[in-house]
Amino acid sequence: MTQVLTIGVGAELVQRFSAASGGGLVSLGVEALGADPGLLDHLAASPPEMVVLGPGVPLDHAFVISGHVEVAAPTTSVVVIAPSDPDLWMAAMRAGVRDVLSPNATLADVTAVVFRAGELARARREAVAVDPATAATGNRVIVVASPKGGVGKTTVATNLALGLAASGPGSTVLVDLDLQFGDVASALALTPQYSLPDTVHGAASNDPLVLKTFLTRHPSGLSVVAGSDSPAAGDAVTAAEAGRLVETLSREFCYVVIDTAPGLTDHTLTVLEQATDLVLMSSMDVPGVRGLRKELDVLTELHLVPAGRHLVLNGVDSAGALSMEDVEDTIGAPLDLVLPRHNAVPLSTNTGVPLLQAGGKDPVTRGLQTLLQQFLPPAPARRGVFGRRRAGAR
Ligand SMILES: Nc1ncnc2c1ncn2[C@@H]1O[C@H](COP(=O)(O)OP(=O)(O)O)[C@@H](O)[C@H]1O
């Protein structure tokens, strides 16, 4: 038996759904959509395997409902009854609709759709039942954050991701979680077809395979979830959606690198819950360093500092009045990396060629390589020609 709920579906088709569901059918009129408590509350409490929205529900409304059902009841498939049309089909898929069925569908068509929904619901229930803590994959989720903007988060996140991507094909994804002013795509000279909102809404949000088609590929092999096209589109992405995206990506990629907006936004806090590593950055000035200390204190109180903690000071020049000791005293912890100010960085930002890709010898590139090593597994002592040669050279 498959639990099917139809809304605004004609009597003849309801009969076919009833037969196909094996007696698991509940059929409601469109007025159920305006009822109180809302339909979504009911669905969340006791989700059917399938919700069928009939011609009685206007299509734009059906798409909105589908998006909500995805969030409230992720194991439920939504099917819309509408005449077949490729444009409509695409719009439906992007809204999270699982299938579009013709109003003249035969019993065989209906049975096939109901069967698929039942299978999918079972598969998703099993996936949801896996406790993320016990399903630990050993994959790393690296969050790059800072209390203030303009301190080098995007520079570090893009370079780190690029360096990690070289560890294996399909190993690394970079997520631009600076919702309003994300500039990862520009720092990598990418022209993305899709961006963050596309990956958290619609079909990509509950199917890792579909999700992968929404990622942008850098020539290095790095996958990228580009930032939203506009601040308004970025605002439509909730912290919970960002959290779910990172959870899915962390099952698919060895390394998930996340660039963030300045400060402790809800989104940053949410993804930190899953982080294995935090790269916390500051510039070398009094407000910046104090901000870093505060952010570290707050995160410690919230138990959100992951096991891998990397404190990075960036844009350091000798003209500054602060000494390294002053900085470490204020932060109350040793710095893991200090990157100097260097012209190679703005040049790289402006041309979209990351420093690790350009492979220069400047001190910032060397510093980034040092940081990268902290995330790569230690090289085996003897492995192939290069391993032996290196061992022999020592
Ligand atoms: N070490 C550095 N030396 C010189 N310029 C830097 C350095 N680090 C970053 N910048 C420049 O500062 C600007 C802000 O860097 P970015 O990485 O975008 O910071 P954030 O993401 O924290 O806002 C960019 O134009 C970048 O080229």
Ligand SMILES: [Mg+2]
């Ligand atoms: Mg940035």
